[in-house]
Amino acid sequence: xxxxxxxxxxxxxxxxxLKDLIPPDRNDYLCEPIWHHMRTGGKRVRPALCLIxxxxxxxxxxxxxxxxxxxETMHNMFLIHDDIEDGDxxxxxxxxxxxxxxxxxxxxAGDYLLACAYKTTLASPISVEKKIKLLQVLTTTYEKTVExxxxxxxxxxxxxxxxxxxxxxxxxxxxxxxxxxxVGGAVVSGVSEKVLEKIWMLGKTxxxxxxxxxxxxxxxxxxxxxxxxxxxxKEGKASFLYSxxxxxxxxxxxxxxxxxxxxxxxxxxxxxIQWVLxxxxxxxxxxxxxxxxxxxxxxxxxxxxxxxxxxxxIFKEIASFMAQRMS
Amino acid sequence: xxxxxxxxxxxxxxxxxLKDLIPPDRNDYLCEPIWHHMRTGGKRVRPALCLIxxxxxxxxxxxxxxxxxxxETMHNMFLIHDDIEDGDxxxxxxxxxxxxxxxxxxxxAGDYLLACAYKTTLASPISVEKKIKLLQVLTTTYEKTVExxxxxxxxxxxxxxxxxxxxxxxxxxxxxxxxxxxVGGAVVSGVSEKVLEKIWMLGKTxxxxxxxxxxxxxxxxxxxxxxxxxxxxKEGKASFLYSxxxxxxxxxxxxxxxxxxxxxxxxxxxxxIQWVLxxxxxxxxxxxxxxxxxxxxxxxxxxxxxxxxxxxxIFKEIASFMAQRMS
Numbered sequence: 229x230x231x232x233x234x235x236x237x238x239x240x241x242x243x244x245x246l247k248d249l250i251p252p253d254r255n256d257y258l259c260e261p262i263w264h265h266m267r268t269g270g271k272r273v274r275p276a277l278c279l280i281x282x283x284x285x286x287x288x289x290x291x292x293x294x295x296x297x298x299x300e301t302m303h304n305m306f307l308i309h310d311d312i313e314d315g316d317x318x319x320x321x322x323x324x325x326x327x328x329x330x331x332x333x334x335x336x337a338g339d340y341l342l343a344c345a346y347k348t349t350l351a352s353p354i355s356v357e358k359k360i361k362l363l364q365v366l367t368t369t370y371e372k373t374v375e376x377x378x379x380x381x382x383x384x385x386x387x388x389x390x391x392x393x394x395x396x397x398x399x400x401x402x403x404x405x406x407x408x409x410x411v412g413g414a415v416v417s418g419v420s421e422k423v424l425e426k427i428w429m430l431g432k433t434x435x436x437x438x439x440x441x442x443x444x445x446x447x448x449x450x451x452x453x454x455x456x457x458x459x460x461x462k463e464g465k466a467s468f469l470y471s472x473x474x475x476x477x478x479x480x481x482x483x484x485x486x487x488x489x490x491x492x493x494x495x496x497x498x499x500x501i502q503w504v505l506x507x508x509x510x511x512x513x514x515x516x517x518x519x520x521x522x523x524x525x526x527x528x529x530x531x532x533x534x535x536x537x538x539x540x541x542i543f544k545e546i547a548s549f550m551a552q553r554m555s
Numbered sequence: 556x557x558x559x560x561x562x563x564x565x566x567x568x569x570x571x572x573l574k575d576l577i578p579p580d581r582n583d584y585l586c587e588p589i590w591h592h593m594r595t596g597g598k599r600v601r602p603a604l605c606l607i608x609x610x611x612x613x614x615x616x617x618x619x620x621x622x623x624x625x626x627e628t629m630h631n632m633f634l635i636h637d638d639i640e641d642g643d644x645x646x647x648x649x650x651x652x653x654x655x656x657x658x659x660x661x662x663x664a665g666d667y668l669l670a671c672a673y674k675t676t677l678a679s680p681i682s683v684e685k686k687i688k689l690l691q692v693l694t695t696t697y698e699k700t701v702e703x704x705x706x707x708x709x710x711x712x713x714x715x716x717x718x719x720x721x722x723x724x725x726x727x728x729x730x731x732x733x734x735x736x737x738v739g740g741a742v743v744s745g746v747s748e749k750v751l752e753k754i755w756m757l758g759k760t761x762x763x764x765x766x767x768x769x770x771x772x773x774x775x776x777x778x779x780x781x782x783x784x785x786x787x788x789k790e791g792k793a794s795f796l797y798s799x800x801x802x803x804x805x806x807x808x809x810x811x812x813x814x815x816x817x818x819x820x821x822x823x824x825x826x827x828i829q830w831v832l833x834x835x836x837x838x839x840x841x842x843x844x845x846x847x848x849x850x851x852x853x854x855x856x857x858x859x860x861x862x863x864x865x866x867x868x869i870f871k872e873i874a875s876f877m878a879q880r881m882s
Binding site for chain 1: 660693
């Protein structure tokens with residue numbers, strides 16, 4: 229089966245099992261807001277990769293299903309909380325949870341999703357030793373993602389934001405989360421600690437590569453919201469391009485750039501966005517970002533070569549699938 | 556050692572250990588808001604009761620310290636999130652975290668505390684079997700408290716709020732959390748499942764008893780905020796008295812009562828509060844609440860009698876300590 233097909237197959241499975249964990253029709257102020265959010269979509273790629281990794285390394289994917297569900301619920305918890313934190317009002321053409329149900333219910337629904345993540349992991353049909361390992365993977369991922377979010381929330385206002393700080397932020401915010409499904413699947417299959425370390429490392433390069441490409445898409449093709457160029461500039465998002473420009477721009481450009489990033493979303497004009505685009509081009513930020521991301525992907529392939537396993541072809545397939553999706 | 560002394564002793568210990576888990580001087584947008592909140596006080600009663608229970612049942616309290624810390628960090632996570640959810644601007648004379656650091660940092664700091672709760676439990680110096688049990692206790696408490704909070708957030712607007720719904724809400728929101736420290740301490744000491752069940756049951760009566768007394772204090776002595784009577788009415792809090800009055804009042808009184816509870820805090824006048832107090836007196840709500848709470852305390856003592864253990868004196872001491880604090 230091609231990896232795209234596997235992802236579709238296991239993703240659909242995850243979608244069904246999510247309904248057992250969080251019944252869509254339970255009327256308790258929790259399941260309704262959660263399903264309003266979960267129905268907006270998501271391809272369940274990371275939980276699918278968890279099951280695919282487990283099988284490819286010789287494990288039984290049925291033993292990894294609980295953890296796959298945990299990843300998906302934790303992911304959605306982050307999305308619901310992030311939407312409040314970023315003040316985002318729309319996600320995939322639907323009002324975000326806090327807009328529809330209020331901030332109080334949105335925070336609490338997110339909290340509930342995390343409880344579900346731990347509950348389902350604790351119910352995994354595996355040995356206590358493996359269960360503890362999965363709970364460690366889940367907790368580390370949760371902790372590091374929150375640490376990354378803390379840097380993200382406060383980055384746009386920081387005067388000394390830089391490429392190094394950007395990388396620290398996205399390694400935390402996207403790296404662990406990208407790897408945790410594969411790590412969990414590998415834990416269930418019973419591989420060594422050394423293999424797990426390499427998979428974590430893979431996240432640290434693939435995650436940022438993915439994020440930088442995402443930053444670029446905003447300036448080249450525009451994001452989901454009607455293909456508008458420069459949403460990130462409007463939101464004052466601390467992108468790779470922003471971090472690089474702050475590092476290399478002259479004092480005057482730097483000052484004006486920060487002013488635009490700190491403006492409330494509604495006050496950022498099209499002229500502002502064009503000015504930022506021009507500055508990014510002037511300093512070669514876009515070109516640099518592309519090269520930087522390509523270099524990270526090269527590092528990721530190198531890490532895969534170092535995984536001490538015979539049957540590691542799956543990681544190359546996953547990396548190439550991700551690299552394709554990103555371009 | 557008297558129980559009050561034990562609580563002070565172990566509470567101070569918890570305070571010190573919290574600084575290792577969450578360094579107060581780590582400059583990362585997480586520890587600062589968390590310590591701004593944690594410095595506002597708290598006697599660390601529940602984590603202290605965890606250690607006291609563990610020792611009293613023949614366990615080594617050093618093995619329960621991680622879990623005691625987890626309870627305290629989870630508790631503070633709930634307080635930080637609750638303050639946003641309830642729109643509370645002041646806690647113990649200090650601005651709440653969301654007021655001082657913004658909603659985004661407050662949500663994220665709460666999320667971080669929960670990560671710390673799991674991290675420290677996973678690091679407990681005990682067998683994997685006991686560790687899994689503690690993680691189950693933590694997760695159940697977290698899940699049920701969130702479910703209770705969901706009912707609380709939406710109770711004031713519910714037309715059919717009743718004593719039964721109040722009890723469901725506070726059993727979830729306060730019952731599990733009250734018991735979880737004792738349950739965790741008991742798990743570490745190695746008692747049977749039957750004992751654990753009884754301690755959970757203890758929470759289901761002591762928690763609501765505690766909460767009803769808290770509701771009464773608001774109308775008799777006033778709460779921390781300068782001893783003002785009727786803060787709960789101003790906030791539209793779904794108290795025992797409100798639930799009872801909704802059940803027994805005539806249609807006209809019920810309608811006006813709901814109108815006052817649904818008013819924004821700033822628009823609730825002193826005349827409104829006096830009117831509510833008069834209605835509560837008219838229907839004997841205060842008297843009924845006192846009797847209801849006393850009955851719950853009696854049930855709690857009965858549950859203690861049923862604990863299948865020789866050395867269960869500690870639970871009577873804890874119950875009597877709590878009953879005293881509540882009166």
